[in-house]
Amino acid sequence: MPKSTYLECSLCHEKLDAAKPANLCACGGPLLVRYDLETIRHRWLRREVGNGPANMWRYAPVLPPLSEHIVSLGEGWTPLIRTRRLGARIGAESLWVKDEGLNPTGSFKARGLSCAISMCVELGIRKVAIPSAGNAASALAAYAAAAGIESHIFMPRDVPQANYLECKAYGANVTLVDGLISDLSLIHI
Numbered sequence: 001m002p003k004s005t006y007l008e009c010s011l012c013h014e015k016l017d018a019a020k021p022a023n024l025c026a027c028g029g030p031l032l033v034r035y036d037l038e039t040i041r042h043r044w045l046r047r048e049v050g051n052g053p054a055n056m057w058r059y060a061p062v063l064p065p066l067s068e069h070i071v072s073l074g075e076g077w078t079p080l081i082r083t084r085r086l087g088a089r090i091g092a093e094s095l096w097v098k099d100e101g102l103n104p105t106g107s108f109k110a111r112g113l114s115c116a117i118s119m120c121v122e123l124g125i126r127k128v129a130i131p132s133a134g135n136a137a138s139a140l141a142a143y144a145a146a147a148g149i150e151s152h153i154f155m156p157r158d159v160p161q162a163n164y165l166e167c168k169a170y171g172a173n174v175t176l177v178d179g180l181i182s183d184l185s186l187i188h189i
């Protein structure tokens, strides 16, 4: 199955090689992953989608890493719960809430970090760092540990103790910083 063909800046539309590590575009814009959707459309048929695993990687053909590089802890496939009364309060006939708290590290951040660490494996990256107010740190620490990748986490000193302990338990290098999450990305290691 063909994977991403290139990265495209969401602001200036500059195209970058998907096989090379990248952060933001030089202009500061976030990068979007572009796929050969025409080829995927013919090789991944609608009736085959339901045969995939019961987790986020059911949709692997339109996610960046090759299947042999996927680092999964079972993220995704969280339940949709129909609210009993909340929908009526906002005038909706029914309202469903997706319970992302059942992801491996207790938040939706598990999805993105599973994908990110999988790409680190694919690109040969052996050391990662993240600024976080809590949940992203826990997810990075868990997936990095699963992949055997060294992780460095920077969190505000008043971060929830549960997130701090979780990161330490996963073997992450944790630095607590006096400041807000916006101050953390200014630290250079």
Ligand SMILES: [Zn+2]
Binding pocket: 009, 010, 011, 012, 013, 014, 025, 026, 027, 028, 029
């Ligand atoms: Zn750009």
